Amino acid sequence: MTPIRLVVVDDHMVFREGLRALLGRVDEIDIIGEAATTQEAIEVTENLRPDVVLMDLHLPGGGGEVATTTILTAHPEVAVLVLTMHSDDAHLRHALNAGARGYLLKDAEPDAIIRAIVAVSEGQAIFDPGIAARVIAATGAPQAERPFPVLTEREHEILDRLARGLRNDAIAARMGISIKTVQNNVSTILLKLGATDRAQAVALARDAGMGQRP
Numbered sequence: 001m002t003p004i005r006l007v008v009v010d011d012h013m014v015f016r017e018g019l020r021a022l023l024g025r026v027d028e029i030d031i032i033g034e035a036a037t038t039q040e041a042i043e044v045t046e047n048l049r050p051d052v053v054l055m056d057l058h059l060p061g062g063g064g065e066v067a068t069t070t071i072l073t074a075h076p077e078v079a080v081l082v083l084t085m086h087s088d089d090a091h092l093r094h095a096l097n098a099g100a101r102g103y104l105l106k107d108a109e110p111d112a113i114i115r116a117i118v119a120v121s122e123g124q125a126i127f128d129p130g131i132a133a134r135v136i137a138a139t140g141a142p143q144a145e146r147p148f149p150v151l152t153e154r155e156h157e158i159l160d161r162l163a164r165g166l167r168n169d170a171i172a173a174r175m176g177i178s179i180k181t182v183q184n185n186v187s188t189i190l191l192k193l194g195a196t197d198r199a200q201a202v203a204l205a206r207d208a209g210m211g212q213r214p
Helices: 013-023 038-048 064-074 089-098 110-121 129-139 153-163 168-175 179-193 198-207
Strands: 004-009 029-035 052-055 079-084 102-105
Touching: 004 013, 004 038, 004 110, 013 029, 013 110, 029 038, 029 110, 038 052, 038 064, 052 064, 052 110, 064 079, 064 089, 064 179, 079 089, 079 110, 089 102, 102 110, 102 129, 153 168, 153 179, 153 198, 168 179, 179 198
Parallel strands: 004 029, 004 052, 052 079, 079 102
Antiparallel strands: none
């Protein structure tokens, strides 16, 4: 098995060293680079093309959300796993909107961090259990009239058009955006919905009543 190529992004050198000591003993993971700022995270990812970026949110130069958005716009195949001390819903929503595939707190057990890295590298979405439960509870009832509140307005509109059977080029033309932007958004939608492919996302959307408009 080829090791997962990992970049660690955190502004605290001691924390990065701790992660390197932890993950360096794991055969399935190969730490190929580190970064301490937003710009460094973008540049290291561009130069090394990792499979997974372990991303802190508190970074000089813009923050982890900005780094995540920039990285995934250029390289949607990269999986970003947020590892942060922020447990509030706002940071979680911002990270998801940026395209993060997972969200863990820094007090997570070492084995949980390792499992999460492996999982996101395989296309799964991973979230800290306590945070996920709170977000579901907070967004379920008030947002009942709009399915999938975790999606941004643009993602929701694209999913609705997917549910109507439109192809990427047709969606791009109707929304006045590029096909690449549509493709990137579709990838993020799949991650947020936990869908394995486009067909499953469409099925979920139609079950939720989307795609009904002509």
